[in-house]
Amino acid sequence: MSSDHHHGHNPADEARDLERANVLSEALPYMQQYDKRTIVVKYGGHAMGDEALGLEFARDIVLLKQSGIDPIVVHGGGPQIGAMLNRLGIKSEFSGGLRITDKATVEVVEMVLAGSINKNLVSLLNRAGGQAVGLCGKDGNLIVARKVEQKIHDPESNIEKILDLGFVGEPAKINPEILKTIIASDIIPVIAPVGVAPNGDTYNINADTAAGAIAGAMGATRLLLLTDVRGVLDKQGNLIEELTVDEAKALIKDGTISGGMIPKIETCIDAVEGGVEAVVIIDGRVRHSVLLELFTEHGAGTLITKKASA
Template identity: 65%
Template sequence: MTDQKPVDIASLDWPTKANILSEALPFMRRFAGKTFVIKYGGHAMGDDHLADLFARDVVLLKQVGINPVIVHGGGPQIGKMLERLKIQSQFIDGLRITDEATVEIVEMVLAGSINKHLVGAINRAGGLAVGLSGKDANLITARRLTRTKVDPDSHIEKVLDLGFVGEPETVNAKVLEVFAQSDIIPVIAPTAIGSKGETFNINADTAAGAIAGALGATRLLLLTDVAGVLDKSKTLLKELSTEDSRRLIADGTISGGMIPKIETCVSAVMQGVEGAVILDGRVPHAILLEIFTSGGVGTLVRRG
């Protein structure tokens, strides 16, 4: 999938171009004025060509009346910076243990270089993007995330210290609602502020889900490095209810890193998001294909 090239629109004949626009029009009308929270991460962030296409697609959404809210990750970039600074990282269940020194680097990379690179790409594509972190205007407040683990020898449950890894407590939706009434596209780094003024690192999927829920978004889109949720025969599941999602986790069809993504989707739709989608960010124009075509390209999770 990573070597898939985008269609050269200029080379298409006029009837084909007209058909493409005609199919998209009903979806543009349906979603005009609606809010879409898009988590941007995975392979697409490391590919300049895909990043430029993503930026253009986000600008297009704004132009047709959709309110895109972008939340980005940056795990690989954080890892590279920590390596350069010779700071070792440890992980528990995929979460980086974040001490005081590490959280400073996390904030520098997320709210600094990554955020501003994405803001610049959207602005170059003709948009008007503004970079934020969850700390700005108390956009996201957080509490310390805790994990427990049962010791295999003593069978005693122990609380694991993840340091400055947090989970969202509140989202100040009013800040983002102001942007929805303007031409501005908010681009959010998933750091948050604690009750004592401390900085917390938030998983980007989790942050996006919390923001989507607070805004009552029409869609939460999680861009990842797989096509979506696959069944046991490796066929893409186009749509799941929340009940289906829980059942597939229980029987092992959904496993590994897909579990927290699905849990984020389920949590979002239970908070009032109309639908949450897991889709492949490696596919050029993935968000346009998901939003403006009848079949979509990912796995849609709805309440039920």
């Protein structure tokens, strides 16, 4: 019996199919390298607002899970929080460019992060055939927070002042047991970066910082920070593909790394020093950037490690 009607003999289709098989075959050593290893992915920026990109991201994460990797997703949500504060008519005060998070604001932060954004992402992963569960830092005491002490230099008096940002926190302790339980059940955890203080107060935590702390506590092989830039660029604007912690610190000192990239790189340095094998800053606007980074030789973005790779 002929099965020609299933396939047909279109050379273009055959070439495409062969190309697909080749790509899968070449991914094998990478899949083996990351087998049963934890990869933390910080999802945010541009890709978040775009339904098609979101679904594609979800498929890529489910593919990681399917290939034996244990992905953990941590997400942010700055623009959505701002939009909801506007809708509710809650005015934010800023000091030194940083939002002061009062009681009313932190309630909205929690509502948006642990509510709509978290569940939307869980739903995308489930639609892509995964099994995802949403958590925030309060669940299982995952992220115990302490208040951030923000120092600012007052040029007038030449005195350093402590800036009170309200309910803005940083991870004081990560309790990863709940994540280990979820991962052992073959479920993908999706984490909103809201922490809880020992007295029960809710704290808004920067998503990059939360992802770095969780990656460290889980002994992750990789932390992938999805951003809206290609990675770390040198003075000429070329992508730097690999940096050691010491090189990264030097680039902050000499001004090559500046502005909003400084806290990102500091998060990377903290994560590597906290036990993550390597951190990668990748461009979330590039299609399949997570797969390109993990399953191809060239990767995408800037890799930051403790020491230079041999």
